[in-house]
Structure formats: C-alpha cells, structure tokens
Amino acid sequence: MKMNIGGIEEEVVTRSEFPLERARAVLKDETIAIMGYGSQGPGQSLNLKDNGFKVVVGQREGTASYQKALEDGWEPGRNLFPIEEAARRGTIVANLLSDAGQALTWESLEKCLESGNASYFSHGFPIHFSAYTNIVPPSFVDVVMVAPKGAGPSVRSNFLDGSGINSSYAVERDHTKRALDRTLAMGIGIGSGFLFGSTFRNEVVSDHVGERAFLLGELWAIAEAAYETLRNRKHYPNEAFINSSEQITQVILPLIGKGGVAEIYTRAQDAGELGTVLIYQDAVREATKPILEELYRSVTEGKEAQIALVSNSDPRYRENLTDQLGRIEGSEMWMAGKEVRDKVPDRTYGFKITNWGLAGAIIGAMEAQYQLFIDKGHKPSEAFNETVEEATQSLNPFYQRRGMAHLLSVCSTTAQVGALEWGPKFKRLLVPKFKDLDTSYGTGGIPSLDFSVTKPSMWEVGKVLRNLRPEYQKG
Secondary structure, eight states, X not given: OEEEETTEEEEEEETTTSOHHHHHHHTTTOOEEEEOOSSSHHHHHHHHHHTTOOEEEEOOTTSHHHHHHHHTTOXXXXXXXXXXXXHHHOSEEEEOSOHHHHHHHHHHHXXXXXXXXXXXXXXXXXXXXXXXXXXXXXXXXXXXXXXESSOHHHHHHHHHTTOOEEEEEEEEEOSSSOHHHHHHHHHHHTTEEEEEEOOHHHHHHHHHHHHHTIIIIIHHHHHHHHHHHHHHTTOOHHHHHHTTHHIIIIIIHHHHHHHTHHHHHHHHHHHTOHHHHHHHHHHHHHHHHHHHHHHHHHHHTTHHHHHHHHHHXXXXXXXXXXXXXXXXXXXXXXXXXXXXHHHOSOTTGGGOOOOHHHHHHHHHHHHHHHHHHHHTTOOHXXXXXXXXXXIIIIIHHHHHHHOHHHHHHTSOHHHHHHHHHHHHHHHHHHHHHHHHTGGGTTOOOOOOOOSOOSSXXXXXXXXXXXXXXXXXXXX
C-alpha cells in the first residue's frame, strides 16, 4: 500500500495485505537455508520454523553458535548441517553470517547456488560493498533483502510476545520474476509487522551511520558525558549514574518512545524547565552536525566497511572485544550502574525527569541524525526508524538490562566495531559541550528557538510510525 509519511509517498506492506497464509503458499515448495547462528540466525530461523516453513540451519560444528543451535532444538542430520550442505539443500539461501564471515565463505557458498535460487541477506553490506566483500551472486539467482530494524535477539523476543518487528526490504535482482513475493513472504515469515521499501545501499548506509551515531556510539558518549559532568559537580557515583544513564534508559527514551518530543516538552513546561531542554537540544543538535557529516562520508566511501571487515577477520576479534567490553564494565560509571541495578527496587523512577539538560541533549542528537538522513535522500520512515524507533523499541531493553557493554555484546560485529570506534569521538565532542553549558545544567529560561527544526518534522513522522508498531497487530 502507498502511505503518506512526512509528505512522501512510501511503499509499506502490512500483514493484512500479505498475511501469513499467503506467505506459506508462496514458499510452500521452498527450503530456507539459514547460514550462521549468531545475531540474526536464531531469531529468523526459529520464527520461520514456528510459522510452518521448511528450514535448515548451516553452522560449523564445534563452535559456540553450533552448541546454541543444538540447545534451540536443531537436530544434526535432519535440519542442522555444515554450512555448504545446508546451502545445497536450500532454495532460499539466507546468508546471516557476520559480514566478515560472509566474505570468507562466499566462494564456497556460491558453488552451491542453483538456477532459480534466491540469495537472501538481512543487511545491504555484502552486496553494496561487494568491492570489499567480493560477494557478487550469479546472474541466475534472485538477490533480495529483509532487514529487521533491531538487534537479532529482539526478532525472537518480539515474536514470542506476539508483536514481531518492523523490517526494511529490497529486491536487487529479480531473475525468477517471483523475487518480490519471495521477499515479502520471508519478511512475514520472520515475524515482521510492517515492511518498508528500501534499497541495499540506503539500508546499509543508514544502518552503519545509525549504529555508530545515536543508536550506540553517540548514546554511549552522551551517557558518559552526562555522568562525568555530574561527578565534576561532586555528585556521588550512584547518584550521578541515576541522573545520567538511568535517566536515558528508564525515563527519557521510554517517554520519547511513548509519545515523541511532546512527552518531554509537556513535563518540562510543567516543571519550568523547558528552557533547559531547548538550550541543550539546540546545542547538541548543532554541535553534532559536522561529525555526522564526517561519519556519513566515511560510510558512503566504504572506509567503515573496510575497517569492519579487517577487524572482524582478526582471529583475536572475540578476545579483543571481551577485553574492550570488560574495560567499559569495569569503569567507575558502569560499576556504579551495576550497584544501582542490584539495589534500586523501582527503576521506573515514576518516569520523573531529573536531568532536563540530558533530555534536551537526547532530543537534539536524534534530530541531527534524522535530518542528516533526510538531507542525504533517505525516506522519512527510514530516517525515523533508524533513529528513534530502533533506539526506543529494540535496543533500549538490552541497555536497560545490563548497561552499554551488554547492549554492544548482542549487536552485530560490524555494529560493535563501529560503536567502539565512534563512541569516543562523540564523547570528545560532547564532554566540553556539557561543561560549557554547566551553568544552565538544571536551570534555564525559554530561548527563542524553532520547535520544528527538522523538515519534514520528525515528530509528525513519528506520530504515523508509532501507529505502525507490530504490537498493535497482536493476534
């Protein structure tokens, strides 16, 4: 169906117009081979199996992922096979290995593809950056994508609670003249609520920018910048954590997820703190524009893709990641966070905002990223989903659970590399900004600022997209 989102007509496919029964009919003679069992593999394969599709999993024996597949009920010799054998059994070969893993195994997988197969991806990376991955599917197969807008584990958890997850979709090549139906059937099969049309290029660019900026790297930077500002003002560690990271995860993001910027403005107006919100909103939005432009260039020029592939191909990658995440968890801020999570009985805090400057900073960071995407030609739905919806609906629950290191641990390897690279860059930018505004931290009048700084207004776009959340289609 065509839907007006921010004044732009977008193609959006719903469960009602492409129901599960139709998806089953489209794929009734197909075998879906899921390559890999890391971030996206478990959720997509289990959801497809539970929805009545024929699924096999390909995973190298002896790995932690193979053990997880066994624990999830996949049976060797029946629906769990070595990667190449699974690929030979599939008519839809879903390449859900890590980006580096896909590049390393492509030569052997390509030999398993037959005429009429579909080469399926959940990320635009391997195809759009084929110059670095060397992944070029043969001309006799469909090339398609369904990209869930969230971390892999949320694909499964949302499905189990009856809601599902929204996804982007794209058809790069339609060899069989059935590629679109196969793509949409896969999207519905993995539990997507709404499917938004995109391209391989736009999906990977918005994804790489988003995870390095607001969704992971920048959000981490904002939390630590706020914490350090409060510690410099002589707040105790636990108090500083509650008024920084806890404000973000337990109060600010849930409120924005519920009703957009109006949820913050209304409370700020009632508390006489709207000026503080607007001061920080404007300052952070303007301050981050140059670094976002730099990041976007780095992504589109392929620099981030190359960095990710080199890092992920390092045999010591997991060891190095564990060390980096351990250093984050072992720092004063995140140790205080563990104590807070263990001891605070009600972590909703009554949804009371105590750090108005931080609320403004979050809004400003969101607006800057959204406007960057719009200015670069991305659709309003993609700009908003990759900035607000993914943060509030998919990623924040993992952040709430055990902090930023835990959130990073459940993300893709490419997201991990990017966030760990760009988070410190955003922090170096934001710490001085927070200190410059220290005199208005928690105070402030009402400056003359335009409330509708994004065009089209991201908060009007948000009103439409909130109504498209899969939980509204439960049952």
